[in-house]
Amino acid sequence: MENKVIVLCGAPGSGKTTVRKYLTENFAIEPVLTHTTRLKRKGEHDGIDYWFETRETFFKNHYLEYVEYDGNLYGSSYESLERAWQRAPVATIVLDTKGAETYLERIPEKTEVVYLCVTDEKVQRERMEQRGDDADKIQRRLASQEAKRDKHLPDKLVKHVHVIENDDWEETKVKIQTLLQMLGIETTC
Numbered sequence: 282m283e284n285k286v287i288v289l290c291g292a293p294g295s296g297k298t299t300v301r302k303y304l305t306e307n308f309a310i311e312p313v314l315t316h317t318t319r320l321k322r323k324g325e326h327d328g329i330d331y332w333f334e335t336r337e338t339f340f341k342n343h344y345l346e347y348v349e350y351d352g353n354l355y356g357s358s359y360e361s362l363e364r365a366w367q368r369a370p371v372a373t374i375v376l377d378t379k380g381a382e383t384y385l386e387r388i389p390e391k392t393e394v395v396y397l398c399v400t401d402e403k404v405q406r407e408r409m410e411q412r413g414d415d416a417d418k419i420q421r422r423l424a425s426q427e428a429k430r431d432k433h434l435p436d437k438l439v440k441h442v443h444v445i446e447n448d449d450w451e452e453t454k455v456k457i458q459t460l461l462q463m464l465g466i467e468t469t470c
């Protein structure tokens with residue numbers, strides 16, 4: 282199979298990281314870790330959740346794209362993407378919608394974008410609280426212009442994405458399996 286990358290995007294707390302974990306733990310799909318200058322959240326580890334960088338080390342990597350999101354830098358390096366593709370032909374990465382647009386522009390034939398959403402915004406906030414995020418950080422994150430932008434599917438992506446409503450986890454898993462089958466991606470490890 283030719284190399285593909287499944288880009289997961291959506292609003293904060295919509296379930297991008299959860300879906301990435303599900304894809305990589307249950308299918309022959311490799312995670313692409315991205316780089317960020319944001320501080321670690323509770324339970325996050327360097328090399329597992331992100332490559333955590335300073336503003337100085339961040340620019341030592343070679344980026345397919347990078348963005349500023351809520352005051353921090355985030356970037357997806359060619360190094361990480363190639364490392365994932367050396368292990369398996371299908372990789373998955375968590376990006377904001379701007380990053381998803383860049384992937385579609387730069388490597389359209391290799392990119393499949395999934396936009397995750399949750400119907401009830403209150404539920405989304407509650408999930409972030411349950412994850413252990415501080416109330417003031419949640420408030421700030423949801424008020425950021427990037428989070429407000431990613432609450433809605435941007436016009437540029439409308440015709441190119443697979444939208445998955447992540448209200449109920451059991452249903453989400455079925456939707457993901459159906460999507461993988463449609464894309465011709467092996468559904469067993």
Ligand SMILES: Nc1ncnc2c1ncn2[C@@H]1O[C@H](COP(=O)(O)OP(=O)(O)OP(=O)(O)O)[C@@H](O)[C@H]1O
Nearest residue numbers: 292293294295296297298299408412447448449450
């Ligand atoms: N369908 C679901 N039902 C219940 N809880 C869920 C569901 N999907 C995800 N969660 C939980 O919601 C929380 C937020 O999910 P996750 O961290 O995957 O979101 P995210 O989109 O990656 O967020 P962020 O952009 O803020 O990093 C986590 O605690 C996760 O376990």
Ligand SMILES: Nc1nc2c(ncn2[C@@H]2O[C@H](COP(=O)(O)O)[C@@H](O)[C@H]2O)c(=O)[nH]1
Nearest residue numbers: 315316348350355356357375376377379380
């Ligand atoms: N365009 C990019 N977006 C990225 C990258 N890595 C993560 N992200 C997105 O940033 C926000 C915030 O992430 P968080 O972990 O602080 O909640 C979220 O939308 C991620 O999808 C990247 O390399 N490029």
